Amino acid sequence: MSTLKYFIKNIDKITDLTMEHIELISLAMCFALIIWISIGILIRNHNKLANGLLGVASIIMSIPSISIYGILVTIPGFGLSRLSAVFALVLYAMLPIMRNVYLALNEVDESIIEAARGMGMKKNQILWKIQLPLAFPIIFAGVRVALVMMVGIATLAVYIGERNLGRLIQQGITRTHMDMVLTGGLLVAILAIVVDGVMALIQKKLISPGLHLDS
Amino acid sequence: KDSELPAIKVSSKAWTEQLTLGSMTLQYLEAKGYEVEDRTGLGETPMLRPAIQSGEIDLYWEYTGTTLMVNMKSDVVTDSKECYEMVKKWDAETNNITWLDPANANNTYILMVREDFAKEKNLATVSELADYIKAGNEIRLGAGIEFVERPDGIKGLETLYDFKFDRDLLSSMAIGITYEALKNGQVDVAMGFGTDGRIISMNFNVLEDNLKFFPVYNPAPIVRSEILEQYPDLESDLNKLPALLTGEVLQELNRRVDVDGLEPEEAAEEFLRANGLID
């Protein structure tokens, strides 16, 4: 109850923090999509390279996010800037997005690609018209995972000066102000769910009905 | 005043007193008609220092002892005035940063115990605590991480008072959690800050630093000198604040936030209004 009171009382500040949160994530997501999808596509036929990159990605994934921020902030040129926060988030998106692009492209039924080849489609046409659309559900699943993860990890970016919902949690902790912590935590959770829900809607719209009929 | 000039980027550390001071400065300057930008709660000293030196922020409240110990790596100075002059001179010369007037409050580290515990074990000073521990009693200490690591933290204290906390019984945790832990009886002695509002409301006794180990931590606004040149009135305007901030005032401000549940902004606004600095 007191949490609700706190929420209502500080609605303006909270709205600001939420917007900042969304802004950070959107920015990071844009870069992540461009970078990791392209790389995923580029490495699709180079298994060794892919395995190497996936190894790197999973190592990055296993580094506690707070320490990535901590390290980035000491690197000249990154510092307390938003660049550090975005960079860290983009790094974390590497595994789910790049891996899913790579796997999904390679998992497209061999016989379908053979049919496409047999029909005279060029490599590029096969990539764009067949492989990517068919890989899309899996790629999208990866993007969703990355996005939800980002929503959570972004909260830790307050330790390097970002202002977002994580601030409610961090300050709530130092001030032992539980309503703040709860408000922050719940809002982040809700944001994660909403973002995921929106993505699910987009996914439904974008994916050929021929693909989700079997699920 | 002159819209050509850049906004003043006001920052602070990320805990109650700092947030309140930061917000107070912001609101005050804004009321005075300055163009300001809110960068409060940016981080701890290790982050704010480089930020103000590189011009990423323009102004925040720093404690004399902090600069002396952390940045100048000097020995402990327990005299307020001496300490202030040292850091002011150093910053002006090496970093082109100006220390404005200090407030007459000392937000130094303190060691706290629960009132009943103090009575029961008869503890009033750090020396008594040291003796108590040396007598073989087990004491659980809760402290923020930096207190464990900093030279003006545990290690120095132990050296001066000639005792040792049992490291197995030491928990480091987020600043602020120490109060909760002490209240809930999960630790026996907790590190705190001298001006924290919870000391009174949670019925803690502060152990007197009878050998004067802890340096003085007088808060004062520090500003990039360049900004002061651009805004000639800024120094005199800002110096009105430290004059009003005694230890009691700060502690009350902190209490309003940490105990009464006000937002730092609200507490700051209340203060400014009460003192007629804004309308």
Added chain:
Amino acid sequence: MNEIINILLYDAPELVLQHLIIVTIALTSAIFLAVPLGVLLTREKLKPYSNKIIAILNTAQGVPSLAVIAIFLKFLGIGYFPSIVALCLYGLLPIAQNTIAGISNIDPDILESAKGIGLSKNKVLIDVELPLAFPVIIAGIQTSAVLIVGTAAIAQLIGAGGLGKLIFTGISQFRPELTIIGAILSALMAIVFDRGLGSINKRIEKKYK
């Protein structure tokens, strides 16, 4: 350099041990909670609710680790116990989800022939469903382990110690070497868990895949 060696020699072992203890206990309890939960949710009677329960767990997963730990502080105070509870909850979802996925992805023909042969429901679960779902369940445990190892760093904030101590000290003191050492050790631990569990899986899978 000397300092780094000092940290590695004197501080790190204890912190690693603390970290390891938190993670192991949290992970083990997560496994013992999540696998039965997943199994239950694939049983005929509960199947209809499995989506809802997973949705709830999903929500819980959306709460940032920092907040989870802070919230548990409220109820359970500071130290090991609340951290472990929080981390364990945090690790439930991937395991439960994979248990469900692993079991429901088993070829229905295999289940039918198991039933048709006369295996009782329990026998089918133990002799057929769990072994066949094992690789997927292990994959869930791997995810969970990595997640818990990484998140455990934050447990430091409520006094549980562990490698988070190095990391946070590094951050608050502006000593990146500490952060890096903490990060590397934590990452190493995550990788060891991941590979270790993975190799168990490989050994079993190799037999019949």
Added chain:
Amino acid sequence: MIKIEGVSKYYKGMDRPAVSKLDLEIKEGEICVFVGPSGCGKTTTMKMINRIIEPTNGIISIDGKNILEFDADELRLGIGYVIQKVGLFPHYTVFENIAVVPKLKGWKEDKVMSRVRELLDVVDLDPDENMYKYPNQLSGGQKQRVGVARAMAANPSVMLMDEPFGAVDPITRNQLQNEFLALQKKVKMTICFVTHDIDEAIKMGDKIAIMNNGKLVQYDTPENILFSPINEFVEEFVGSDRALKVLNLLRVSSIMEAYMPTIRYGSDSSQINEFYNNSNFAIVLNDDNKLQGYIDINRIVEKKNVEKWCDYIRTYDICLGIDSTLKDAMVAMLENDMKTIPVLDDEKKYIGVVNFDMIKSHVGREYETTIE
């Protein structure tokens, strides 16, 4: 004995029943083949017998006892089940797969082992070579064999086999069918066998149950199904060449006649003259009734060389055994351009001949008596 009385099955969300008012009795030791187009309810029927699916209405009983009175798992332990898609346990070796039920029944280890070896021999897989392979290491046909072996492991008296030979190439399939029939001759299980291939049904079934849209359309012996399909659906289903399919079911022993005159090798020429008035041909036999060949009496008489008639004996290129089918007989006639083919018994003794007229009138007669 399996008895199905008034059994129907409505699946949820389907507007018409998958199986509708089925009545059927399968005798002890018989193979009943369910056949019909895809989706007609064959698999559903089968699964109701071992209670994988519960019928909506009706009663199924085995050996006079309602299957609902059994504990479901116990019931299934006693019924061999070969699933449509094999369904081997991928994490078990061939040995472990086959041993599941015997182990559940608590057999001793060496008994299990010898049973597995025996079964692998039965389905023509080398035990030593295959016992410790995993299903993934087997070809489709080998998997199906293991599936059959697994179902038979604990000597069930009832077997349910859902398209057990579906996934194999025609040659292997034929081989598996023959092996299985030979085995069934020995062990006499009561078998429900599902297929959608009418030829397989004719070959395997003692009785054939033709289903369509969940209903039993005709339930009869293969002969009767072929000779007198009950309606157009069955007629179309068995195919326009059912007259030829029938040939596969009938054995020469049942139509063969011994009307051809015979003459003993080396007997004197007066016998030839005697024949000359009645017939042109004679079958020449040894003293112990072994076939020597045939003789064209016209030619000898023309050549005025009756004394040496034995020099004019011609041998047969091909003979039929007593178990040969009429189809074998036809093939022999066509390939060798022969009108009549002799039939020998198991000891190679002559017992008669078949010719096209005999086949034709036999098949035609059956049609006449059964049609209408």
Added chain:
Amino acid sequence: MIKIEGVSKYYKGMDRPAVSKLDLEIKEGEICVFVGPSGCGKTTTMKMINRIIEPTNGIISIDGKNILEFDADELRLGIGYVIQKVGLFPHYTVFENIAVVPKLKGWKEDKVMSRVRELLDVVDLDPDENMYKYPNQLSGGQKQRVGVARAMAANPSVMLMDEPFGAVDPITRNQLQNEFLALQKKVKMTICFVTHDIDEAIKMGDKIAIMNNGKLVQYDTPENILFSPINEFVEEFVGSDRALKVLNLLRVSSIMEAYMPTIRYGSDSSQINEFYNNSNFAIVLNDDNKLQGYIDINRIVEKKNVEKWCDYIRTYDICLGIDSTLKDAMVAMLENDMKTIPVLDDEKKYIGVVNFDMIKSHVGREYETTIE
């Protein structure tokens, strides 16, 4: 025309070639069926023709031009390809699937649309009902039809079809085969057709290429394959009843004889007496050669009722058309217990009869001339 010269294919890591020194020529407009046991190299051969796989050795040319001289994608655009596992694009509708190649070739939209409709009609799928379905909404057989339609979309002159009717039930399969043969009669594509079913091969092929272990064992017309298998492998592969299979290939028109005496309906009784000396039976015809029935002359003469002979005419229950196969003839004889069956032309005019002796000696003769 497709010419394969000395083509071999070694896959990496295999110790023996998947296809070994293949020489073969497929004439313009012919269907060449590749048949053989699983793994014999059929699919590999097919894929080398459209360069999905590059041969290790040898040359393949289409219409005299080495396929390596084409741009690979261009080459494939001109070759229809029906893949073994159908391989429809699941994210495209039926329409979009079929339209892929026409669109790649830059056809106008309305032309594409009308072509798709036309093709769906050809493969017997209602365009309106199915055009906007996704592959997941189709049954296995329907998918295969779409696969065939897709391959034919841009009027390729060459088609590669890898077990195109593999996944459908026998009834639908038969139907698809007939439709496809009817279509091929009109459009005359050059077709490589893979199957492992010898019956399908016999039915579909102008030529059959039997492969084993990567080698071409025999390449010939279906008749020659059946009559004179080159070795035991082929013999076993075509089956022991190949004499009966041959019947399916031969038409009554080729063996029918007009030797039976005919008599015109209503002609006077002196003609009957004339016949009486030579024959027992006569076919009775109308003035315009339409069949009236037959007459047993013995019976009339016996009954001393020659004047009224027309009252004794009996009608035939069954007749054959000129396109009927010998198998149809056999079935008719067996089902109706008839020795001879009349054959009529398209206008129902009588042109002759067939009987078992004719069939037998025709088949037997073929054997004699081709065997050895």
